[in-house]
Every structure is written in structure tokens, then in C-alpha cells.
Amino acid sequence: QLQLQESGPRLVKPSETLSLTCTVSDASISSSTTSYWGWVRQPPGQRLEWIANIYYNGNTYYNPSLKSRVTISVDTSKNQFSLRLNSVTASDTAVYYCARARGLYGLDVWGQGITVTVSS
């Protein structure tokens, strides 16, 4: 059964870069031609916020509000995809989820989430 697991630092200093990786188990990113892979975050007490999606061939889709600071990438050799968010501030403090999607819709498999705090 497909599983996703987020990993990365849980504490990031302001102005630095947040880097997260999602490891995909029991499915191959490069073979999953109907799947997209993405990131969603949830700041404390706020609604879910979509960040970005990527297709296995490298096609990317970004939230315009974050696009200038965000990079999503995929490493098919490691069966992982990653998120980089530059110049973080306290407002980037959130639970970050990786997910498998059917396009932009249908996020049908989610990781357990990783809490990232931006603080000095």
C-alpha cells in the first residue's frame, strides 16, 4: 500500500531555507504516470494551504503567493520528492504534508505531516 513519509529539520531560523523530503514507499514515482506529487501546509489554527505539485516528468505547478520562494523537485532514483522554501519567516511555521494527487485534485494519499517551526 502506497505510503508517504516527510522528513527534514523541524526548526529553521528566520531568513534561512526550509528543506523537506517526502519518501514514497510501495510505488514508483517514475512508473506512476497517473500520479502527481505535492505539498500542503497548515499553519496553527488556519486552513490548509496548497503549496505546489509536481509530475514525474518534472512539470511543476506552484501557488503564486509562494512561487518566488518555493522549489519542488523529484528524484526518481531515490523515489523521493522535495520542497525548498527560501527566506522563511514566522508565518511559515506550519505542519507540512506531502501527498499524492490525481492532478491538482484528488489528494488521496497523505503523509503523516511534519511540524516545522521558524524561530531563532
Add this chain to the structure above:
Amino acid sequence: DIAMTQSPLSLPVTPGEPASISCNSSQSLLHRNGYNYLDWYLQKPGQSPQLLISLGSNRASGVPDRFTGSGSGTDFTLRINRVEAEDVGIYYCMQALQIPVTFGPGTKVDFK
């Protein structure tokens, strides 16, 4: 951006009784392909969100048939025909017609 609203924001329910949540979008979510790009998710306490309904009315794999999604354009409804204990949590609608994908504020469902 397409703005998503939900009502009510809090819904006390009685086990075994029906429940209904509304979701409205600031623009039509009906694509020319005939699909409404509207999903429903449930986030149970302490868990990640899980997909209930995609494309307006398509129940996700493993989702009980007591959950039904309906609606088109800008007005959508999620119905639970008999609420069970495991259904408590926060329900979110999400539009995926247009970038950025946007979520509703969530409806908290718990028992009276």
C-alpha cells in the same frame, strides 16, 4: 483566487442522525469536460486529512457509502446519512479548477 466558504463552521451531531455541510465557491468549478473540480476531505483529530469525495461526487476508495457529495457550479453539499462515532473531525472542501488550489475554512463536526 477562487474563495471557498463553508457553513456551518461548527456542527454538533447526534450519532445515527443525518448531517449536511455546505460549500460555496466564488467562481464556478464546472469545467468544460463536465466535471466539477471540488473535493471533500476529513481531518480526524490528530491525523492527516483524508480524501472523501473527488470531482464533486466521486467517493474515494474505501469511503463508506453513508458519505455523498453533490452540487455543481458554485454550490456543493456533503451529506452523511447516519453519523457514526468515527466521523468526528474537521471537514474541508477544496477547489482544484484553478491555480492556486484553495481550501474552505473547515467545518468542525463533533457530538452534542
